[in-house]
Amino acid sequence: MxxxxxxxxxxxxxxxxxxxxxxxxxxxxxxxxxxxxxxxxxxxxxxxxxxxxxxxxxxxxxxPSPYRVTPKCPIAGKCGGCSIQHLDYEKQLEYKQNKVKNCLERIGGFPVEEFCKENIMEPIIGMKEPFYYRNKAQFPVGVNKEGKVAIGFYAGRTHSIIDTSHCYIQAPVNDEILQRVRKFIEEYEISVYNEEKQEGLIRHILTRVGFTTGEIMVCLIINGNNLPYKEQFIASLCEISHMTSISININKEKTNVILGDKVKTLWGKPYITDNIGDIKYQISPLSFYQVNPIQTKVLYETALSYADLHGEETVWDLYCGIGTISLFLAQKAKQVYGVEIVPQAIDDAKKNAEINHITNAEFFVGAAEEILPQKYKEDSICADVIVVDPPRKGCEESLLDTIIQMAPKRMVYVSCDPGTLARDLKYLCKKDYEISKIQAVDQFGHSVHVECVVGMQRKDT
Ligand SMILES: C[S@@+](CC[C@H](N)C(=O)[O-])C[C@H]1O[C@@H](n2cnc3c(N)ncnc32)[C@H](O)[C@@H]1O
The missing domain is CATH 2.40.50.140 (Nucleic acid-binding proteins)
Known part of the structure; x- marks a missing residue:
């Protein structure tokens, strides 16, 4: 050695x-x-x-590297969130673009240099302001080594909580929320969760902020059915202007999954609203909503342009969340069908169609790999364009097989994991599809994650 x-x-x-x-x-x-x-x-x-x-x-x-910068955040090296805040932002973008290229080349076997020369692969779109961009935060609550309440973020790859009062990528209002929740826990001696012993009440604090509306949601994730002194808790949070929704989420399971299935609204509305482009969205605690609203608009506009809609198309939006992409597409398509596994998200999607007066979008609850083949075989529903936006693990092969059988003219693949994206694109391109456009969009500045939109078309069209 x-x-x-x-x-x-x-x-x-x-x-x-x-x-x-x-x-x-x-x-x-x-x-x-x-x-x-x-x-x-x-x-x-x-x-x-x-x-x-x-x-x-x-x-x-x-x-030091010429690309090394002093991170704004004092815990940037330790906290699992901003693992590359010490890298100049332009260099972060280059790193992310290369990450996508490497995956496409190594996992997908695609000729990336040719893609770049032919402008199939575009340069990554970065953020104008890579700080304070997130609209959602999930702060773990626990006890530190000295036995004091710790609220903050997990240290990278561990479950030890780094206590913090300010995060440089979150909405600034979180500072006041954390301060008030901390005071409430201390003043009323509310127990906090101990993962090993599975004891204690408060597990996490989930916050969401509507960037265009300013509306604020606070949801306490608790290991119990009720929050003691809830009137005092509500009164304190309501002093924050634009407070809109206060709730508890019940999670009594021994699990790393943050949210349980049940939400009880304690005060205000069960959701907040936000706008992306011309569409208004209702977002409830359990629903997925992209975390960077400014870059999400860029992402959705790119997806819409790759879908190349002219008003006559039937479009499927698989993994549709609260119908965000579906409603964007519905403005230019004849009919849109959305599929999503979380029932509360589909409730939001239906409501969102209603509040935007969109009548050509229909939503189904269930796994995309089960609903799509079922609708295709039993109801002979067709597709001109299919959009997929799966979680990091990508699409099931059986879903890709159904898509290939349905033979849409175009596909749009939105992905937050270039590895599984490359794997799925390879599968589709072995069959009837070819890549027409690839666009990386930075949604997660200072982290190593990167979002991509890929436009595909059938080889025979
Ligand atoms: C990356 S998010 C995209 C959501 C939405 N397109 C958006 O931009 O807000 C992935 C979504 O897929 C949902 N999901 C996960 N597995 C699924 C499955 N097998 N079938 C359908 N939806 C699924 C998740 O609940 C989540 O809402």
Whole structure:
């Protein structure tokens, strides 16, 4: 072995991995180092060694990369959220574009350089202001080593809570919400959740803010059926202007899943509203809603342009959430069908169609891989365009098979995981489809995540 555990080595960081870790070589031996960035010369201590690669801890930045910046947030290196805040934002964008390219090339086997030359793959669209962009936060609540209440974020890859009172990517009103919830817990001696013992009441605080309306939602996730001193809790939160919805969510399960199935509204409306473009949306605690409203508009407009609608098309929007993309598409299509697995999201979707006076959108609850084949076989429903926007794990192969059988002229694939995107595109392109456009959009500044929209067409059209 060239190196052993606990050895300290000096290396140049030449690349960055999919989790934002720096990658360098010591005499041909590859070392991955968290918090190191491309262009750094560093000293790393080997913590884990395998035959041809190992993991090092950053001990010292000997010569900082020209792309290294001082993070605004003091806990940026520790908190699991902003793992690349110390990388200049323009370089973050380049890193994300390369991440998409690598996945398309390595997993999908696509000729990415050709895609770039032929303008099939466009440069990534970044944010104008990559701070304070998120409309949703989920703060874990627990006890720290000193036995005090901790509210903040999990440290990367752990469940230990880093106490915080300000987050540089969240809506600033969260500071006041956290302060008031913390005071409430301390003043009324409300217990907080202990994951190991499965005891204690308050588990998480979920907040949402409508960026165009200013409306605020606070939902406390609790390990119980009721919140004691709820009148005092409501009174305190209602002092925050634009407070719109206060609720509890019941989660008594031993699980990492944050939200339980049941929500009780304590005060105000069971939802908040927000606008994207000309469409107004109602959003309830359990529903998915894109976290970056400014970039979401860019994302949806791109999806709409790839769908290339002229008013005569039947469109399916699979994994439709609260009908966000469906209602965007409905403005230009003859008929839109949305499918989503969360019943509360479909209730929101139906309501959203109603409040926007959209009558050509219909929604179904269920798994896309079950509903689509069922509707296709039993009701002979067809599709001119199919849009999919799955969670990170991508689409089931059986769903892709049904789509291929239905033979829509165009497809639009919206994805938050370039790896599963590349896998699914490869499957579709082996059959009847080819890629016509790829656009990455940065929805998650300072994290390693990236969103993509891909336009596809049938090879015979
Ligand atoms: C990335 S979100 C997209 C939502 C929506 N298109 C939007 O932009 O707001 C994925 C959605 O798929 C839903 N979902 C997850 N698995 C599903 C499945 N098998 N069938 C249908 N919907 C599913 C989730 O509840 C979530 O709302």
């Amino acid at each position: 060239i190196v052993n555990k606990n050895d300290e080595v000096i290396i140049d960081i030449e690349d960055m991995g999919s989790d934002g870790e720096g990658i360098g070589k010591y005499q041909g031996y590859t070392i991955f180092v968290k918090n190191a960035i491309i262009g750094d010369k560093i000293k790393a201590k080997l913590m884990k060694t395998k035959k041809s690669y190992g993991y090092g801890r950053l001990m010292e930045v000997i010569e």
